[in-house]
Amino acid sequence: MAEKRTKKFEEIVERFVELKDTSELMIDLAYSSLLLNSKELAEEVQRLEEYMDKLHTEFELQVLSSKFKREEAKGFLGLIRLGVVTEKIADAAAQIAEVVLRGIEPHPVLALAIEEAEETITYTKVTENSPLANKTLREAKIPEETGMWILAIKRGEKCIRPKPDTIIHVGDILIASGYAEGEEDLQKLAAP
Amino acid sequence: MPPFEKIEYKPVTVREVLREMKNLSELMIDLAYSAALFNDKDLAEDVLELEKRIDTLAYHLEMTTMVAARDAKDAEALVGVSKVAAAADKISDAAADIAAIVTQNIGVHPIVSEIFERVEERLTKAKVDEKSVLVGKEIGELKLAPRMGVDIIAIFRENDWIINPKNREKVKAGDILIARGTHEGLKELKELCEGKLEKLED
Numbered sequence: 001m002a003e004k005r006t007k008k009f010e011e012i013v014e015r016f017v018e019l020k021d022t023s024e025l026m027i028d029l030a031y032s033s034l035l036l037n038s039k040e041l042a043e044e045v046q047r048l049e050e051y052m053d054k055l056h057t058e059f060e061l062q063v064l065s066s067k068f069k070r071e072e073a074k075g076f077l078g079l080i081r082l083g084v085v086t087e088k089i090a091d092a093a094a095q096i097a098e099v100v101l102r103g104i105e106p107h108p109v110l111a112l113a114i115e116e117a118e119e120t121i122t123y124t125k126v127t128e129n130s131p132l133a134n135k136t137l138r139e140a141k142i143p144e145e146t147g148m149w150i151l152a153i154k155r156g157e158k159c160i161r162p163k164p165d166t167i168i169h170v171g172d173i174l175i176a177s178g179y180a181e182g183e184e185d186l187q188k189l190a191a192p
Numbered sequence: 193m194p195p196f197e198k199i200e201y202k203p204v205t206v207r208e209v210l211r212e213m214k215n216l217s218e219l220m221i222d223l224a225y226s227a228a229l230f231n232d233k234d235l236a237e238d239v240l241e242l243e244k245r246i247d248t249l250a251y252h253l254e255m256t257t258m259v260a261a262r263d264a265k266d267a268e269a270l271v272g273v274s275k276v277a278a279a280a281d282k283i284s285d286a287a288a289d290i291a292a293i294v295t296q297n298i299g300v301h302p303i304v305s306e307i308f309e310r311v312e313e314r315l316t317k318a319k320v321d322e323k324s325v326l327v328g329k330e331i332g333e334l335k336l337a338p339r340m341g342v343d344i345i346a347i348f349r350e351n352d353w354i355i356n357p358k359n360r361e362k363v364k365a366g367d368i369l370i371a372r373g374t375h376e377g378l379k380e381l382k383e384l385c386e387g388k389l390e391k392l393e394d
Contacts, residue, residue, distance in 0.1 A: 006303070009304065009307060013304055013308050020225070024221070079301070081298065085289045089221070089283055093279070095275060096275070099271075104268065109207045112211075113206075119343075147341020178341055179343060182338060
């Protein structure tokens with residue numbers, strides 16, 4: 001019985017972590033859309049915002065249907081509130097992306113501020129001689145090699161969300177986030 | 193109610209203020225989640241302090257952009273800046289909401305914290321063992337970001353939090369570090385702290 005409860009809690013927390021991670025990814029993508037003045041990325045942020053709404057509702061329903069004991073209820077109220085916060089963060093990200101979708105040319109200071117920030121966003125095009133070409137993201141081991149993680153891949157007009165078995169093509173633009181120091185390593189890998 | 197800081201116009205560098213707002217708002221989110229998960233009131237209070245700082249920055253930024261816009265064209269160019277600053281402010285408000293869960297004694301169930309620590313891969317807490325190679329080293333010389341893509345965002349030492357520690361800060365035995373970064377990097381950092389890994393790899 002106790003085990004069954006723990007499993008249930010585990011599912012709730014896992015869904016929450018998905019909310020949290022998605023909201024943070026959205027911030028990074030939103031800043032990326034400004035940096036590249038990219039409507040595709042900005043649209044991806046808006047799509048994720050809709051996905052968040054759905055996920056958040058599912059999360060709340062899941063918590064509500066969990067029949068907590070009284071002494072557990074308070075601790076899960078905290079979790080419900082955390083869920084609300086992830087929505088607020090997602091809204092803020094959507095607000096940033098909206099600037100791009102409104103057709104406002106991002107002021108150069110925005111790009112400068114993003115590039116100079118501690119956790120920076122960078123993008124780089126994969127050239128033909130890159131060791132990354134035709135590898136899956138799993139094989140490419142970019143986080144291990146550079147400390148940067150891939151937020152999105154721009155392939156022509158399309159914006160692809162990275163999965164471990166996504167194959168990197170020549171000409172892809174990799175959009176990555178991480179600490180400024182990893183930027184150069186990523187550039188070297190993508191365009192040696 | 194705590195007193196609000198009086199606002200007077202002073203010209204600021206938009207780029208610098210935006211950068212600080214972006215840095216602080218993201219730092220606050222990580223600190224706030226840490227405060228909630230480790231149920232740490234002091235850390236939560238620090239997040240609320242940072243929130244006030246962002247509010248003040250937002251005022252200054254907004255006044256500067258107002259003064260900078262002389263015509264419709266300027267206004268079009270600057271409205272994006274103003275919106276992005278407002279979004280960073282909103283993110284810091286969200287962090288303060290998380291901190292309030294802790295300061296208002298609502299808290300998060302220990303089961304939640306336990307599961308969360310297992311499934312969340314971007315944030316970790318580690319205690320520095322006395323036999324760890326990190327002891328006595330300056331944070332800057334460890335070069336954690338280029339080496340493993342992680343950043344130490346706070347240190348708990350002698351009942352106090354050091355937020356966003358400077359490069360010159362030395363790691364001491366018994367420190368509790370809060371770090372964020374890649375999953376692989378955080379695992380490595382944890383092993384370094386515990387003394388299981390004895391060498392910093394390049």
